[in-house]
Amino acid sequence: MKFKIDRSSFYEVLSELSRSISAKAEPQIMNGIKMTAHSEGVTLIVSNHLFFVEKTIPLEAKGQLTVYETGSVVVPAKYLVELVKKLPGELTVELIGQHKLSIKTEEISVVLSSFDVEAYPNTPVLDLGKGVQIPGPLLNEMISQTAFAASSIDTRPVLTGLLVTLQENKIICAATNSHRLAMRESEIEIDIEGSYIIPLASVKEFMRLFNSSKDLITVYICGNHLVFKTLNLAMYTRLIEGNYPNLNSLIPAHPKTLITVQTSKLLKGIDRASLFNRESRNNNVKLELINGSTLKITSYSPDLGKIEETQQIIDVYGEKELSLSLNSIFLIEALKAFTEEEVTLNYSGSMRPILIKPNSNKRHLHLISPVRG
Amino acid sequence: MKFKIDRSSFYEVLSELSRSISAKAEPQIMNGIKMTAHSEGVTLIVSNHLFFVEKTIPLEAKGQLTVYETGSVVVPAKYLVELVKKLPGELTVELIGQHKLSIKTEEISVVLSSFDVEAYPNTPVLDLGKGVQIPGPLLNEMISQTAFAASSIDTRPVLTGLLVTLQENKIICAATNSHRLAMRESEIEIDIEGSYIIPLASVKEFMRLFNSSKDLITVYICGNHLVFKTLNLAMYTRLIEGNYPNLNSLIPAHPKTLITVQTSKLLKGIDRASLFNRESRNNNVKLELINGSTLKITSYSPDLGKIEETQQIIDVYGEKELSLSLNSIFLIEALKAFTEEEVTLNYSGSMRPILIKPNSNKRHLHLISPVRG
Numbered sequence: 001m002k003f004k005i006d007r008s009s010f011y012e013v014l015s016e017l018s019r020s021i022s023a024k025a026e027p028q029i030m031n032g033i034k035m036t037a038h039s040e041g042v043t044l045i046v047s048n049h050l051f052f053v054e055k056t057i058p059l060e061a062k063g064q065l066t067v068y069e070t071g072s073v074v075v076p077a078k079y080l081v082e083l084v085k086k087l088p089g090e091l092t093v094e095l096i097g098q099h100k101l102s103i104k105t106e107e108i109s110v111v112l113s114s115f116d117v118e119a120y121p122n123t124p125v126l127d128l129g130k131g132v133q134i135p136g137p138l139l140n141e142m143i144s145q146t147a148f149a150a151s152s153i154d155t156r157p158v159l160t161g162l163l164v165t166l167q168e169n170k171i172i173c174a175a176t177n178s179h180r181l182a183m184r185e186s187e188i189e190i191d192i193e194g195s196y197i198i199p200l201a202s203v204k205e206f207m208r209l210f211n212s213s214k215d216l217i218t219v220y221i222c223g224n225h226l227v228f229k230t231l232n233l234a235m236y237t238r239l240i241e242g243n244y245p246n247l248n249s250l251i252p253a254h255p256k257t258l259i260t261v262q263t264s265k266l267l268k269g270i271d272r273a274s275l276f277n278r279e280s281r282n283n284n285v286k287l288e289l290i291n292g293s294t295l296k297i298t299s300y301s302p303d304l305g306k307i308e309e310t311q312q313i314i315d316v317y318g319e320k321e322l323s324l325s326l327n328s329i330f331l332i333e334a335l336k337a338f339t340e341e342e343v344t345l346n347y348s349g350s351m352r353p354i355l356i357k358p359n360s361n362k363r364h365l366h367l368i369s370p371v372r373g
Numbered sequence: 374m375k376f377k378i379d380r381s382s383f384y385e386v387l388s389e390l391s392r393s394i395s396a397k398a399e400p401q402i403m404n405g406i407k408m409t410a411h412s413e414g415v416t417l418i419v420s421n422h423l424f425f426v427e428k429t430i431p432l433e434a435k436g437q438l439t440v441y442e443t444g445s446v447v448v449p450a451k452y453l454v455e456l457v458k459k460l461p462g463e464l465t466v467e468l469i470g471q472h473k474l475s476i477k478t479e480e481i482s483v484v485l486s487s488f489d490v491e492a493y494p495n496t497p498v499l500d501l502g503k504g505v506q507i508p509g510p511l512l513n514e515m516i517s518q519t520a521f522a523a524s525s526i527d528t529r530p531v532l533t534g535l536l537v538t539l540q541e542n543k544i545i546c547a548a549t550n551s552h553r554l555a556m557r558e559s560e561i562e563i564d565i566e567g568s569y570i571i572p573l574a575s576v577k578e579f580m581r582l583f584n585s586s587k588d589l590i591t592v593y594i595c596g597n598h599l600v601f602k603t604l605n606l607a608m609y610t611r612l613i614e615g616n617y618p619n620l621n622s623l624i625p626a627h628p629k630t631l632i633t634v635q636t637s638k639l640l641k642g643i644d645r646a647s648l649f650n651r652e653s654r655n656n657n658v659k660l661e662l663i664n665g666s667t668l669k670i671t672s673y674s675p676d677l678g679k680i681e682e683t684q685q686i687i688d689v690y691g692e693k694e695l696s697l698s699l700n701s702i703f704l705i706e707a708l709k710a711f712t713e714e715e716v717t718l719n720y721s722g723s724m725r726p727i728l729i730k731p732n733s734n735k736r737h738l739h740l741i742s743p744v745r746g
Binding site: 076079082083086087088107108109110112268271272276303304305306307309310311 | 449
């Protein structure tokens with residue numbers, strides 16, 4: 001293996017991928033990054049027990065990459081990244097014998113010990129077949145609006161993932177921890193149907209890696225793997241097996257009271273109120289509708305003090321007075337997910353979940369179960 | 374106590390001062406910030422066992438502060454800062470009874486539990502007297518060029534501080550951990566003479582607080598305290614007692630070989646070479662002068678690999694070949710302290726300390742003891 005590469009483009013890719021490696025991966029070789037020089041460029045792979053990520057630096061990047069000899073090597077990612085960061089100009093990268101990687105510039109010569117390339121786990125060979133194409137910004141938005149609602153406790157493993165459903169030319173992202181639920185759907189042409197549960201750790205990596213993706217992202221399903229792919233970047237993740245609960249049955253159909261509020265104003269109020277309960281037993285904040293015109297937000301901590309705020313509401317339909325307590329973190333995260341200026345709180349009775357959605361968008365909703373105030 | 378204040382200017386000062394409070398100060402009241410409203414403004418104080426910091430928001434800041442009632446209160450700094458950060462517009466701050474601070478805006482009402490103001494330690498009453506005035510940028514530069522060389526191990530307490538010497542219209546900052554030494558002096562008109570050892574923790578707080586100070590900083594000595602003061606900000610720190618070693622006797626007077634190099638180029642080379650020894654037993658990097666024209670930098674880690682670099686030197690006087698090993702971290706920190714483009718390494722023989730200084734500046738030097746290579 002031998003190639004010459006521009007330091008900046010090499011560093012950019014290395015630093016992006018190396019962040020997918022957990023700090024103390026076991027065995028040691030899982031701290032490695034696999035580099036393969038081939039006829040079309042240099043492909044870099046990092047992986048763990050859940051996913052693997054593959055990025056290719058194509059030969060087309062003229063003047064930035066020349067491959068002299070094909071071959072593969074696995075080297076400690078952390079040191080390679082820091083080294084390339086500190087090296088100037090153009091680098092000649094070459095495998096020497098079985099276990100030494102040489103990196104050279106005019107004045108500098110580095111030899112880096114490498115792992116046994118045969119010992120690196122084979123990434124699954126996947127037959128990609130038909131895929132679903134989704135604009136990158138849309139997929140990123142849908143996932144970031146829902147994934148946070150998944151469970152962080154693995155007593156019910158299916159709830160620790162993001163549910164992606166492809167059906168009837170729709171894609172639906174949803175997540176719940178059984179106390180709150182987030183759902184977002186979008187119309188899209190689909191060639192495949194089915195429901196898939198992506199582990200939250202993979203979802204987070206997806207958001208980091210594809211965050212700036214302006215292009216189409218193609219989603220493939222292949223056995224127990226789901227694949228996100230753009231031209232030079234691919235992420236393959238295992239799926240969580242099991243039956244996801246039926247979410248549609250949870251959504252209240254006939255709310256009694258609709259309260260329309262300014263999204264950002266309510267968010268700021270809840271954020272302030274949440275300050276005092278951060279270190280107490282609960283994260284509860286109390287909301288009261290007063291006289292059909294005002295929303296009062298209160299929270300109280302016996303040690304720290306009390307905060308009380310009144311906000312004018314935009315519109316109300318139904319009851320004029322009501323009171324409920326909600327987990328402020330759930331409410332903050334739900335409100336942050338909306339891009340709309342106004343949202344409606346749909347109230348169906350005490351101890352029934354509150355449905356939050358914009359008036360203008362029927363494809364995005366959050367559901368939060370109240371707590372005893 | 375009652376005053377009205379613009380949220381932004383209040384937040385700025387609170388957030389600056391609250392960072393001087395250590396995360397888990399004991400007793401609890403030491404997590405507090407003391408606010409005093411008086412006829413000239415509002416003064417905020419934070420303190421610990423080493424130093425106290427006092428900042429005044431003056432009444433002159435027109436429209437930003439109005440004092441209605443004088444008085445004092447101590448409230449938990451962390452909550453006050455986060456609260457003021459999240460509140461909008463103009464705040465009315467008022468002490469209610471003995472132990473409740475009320476903060477109000479039109480729509481929001483907060484009550485914050487306060488500490489017993491009598492229980493807050495009295496800051497020492499200092500008779501400031503004569504002081505030495507030093508331009509802020511100069512004092513900051515001198516301290517940042519030397520303080521890092523102090524010892525982090527407290528077997529010899531005097532070495533864990535920065536030595537500030539005022540004599541013969543000079544101010545000298547110096548620090549050593551007995552393996553390296555940093556010294557910087559500057560001409561300045563002085564009214565007081567003496568040597569003072571400032572604890573490193575106080576030095577770090579000084580650098581954070583006065584970092585952006587473009588004005589004159591006045592230094593006062595008052596008993597066992599040293600005071601840094603600008604118009605509205607003052608920091609009072611205890612001094613370390615004891616005799617500091619005589620530093621001038623350590624500086625080699627007649628070096629055998631002078632090697633002039635480009636500061637930033639050598640720094641980059643040492644920084645690269647240090648990559649591999651970061652996790653090994655030592656931080657050593659080997660420097661070799663070859664043929665009176667080239668400097669070879671090498672470092673080696675049995676596990677990771679080897680890095681080797683050659684740099685042209687600018688000038689050499691004395692021997693044509695020599696070899697020495699230095700702690701790369703000490704060398705990196707010393708080189709970073711120079712603003713000059715070129716520095717000279719003064720070599721006095723194997724196992725004698727290396728003196729590093731710019732040709733153009735006789736008032737700034739670093740000394741590093743070699744290690745066995």
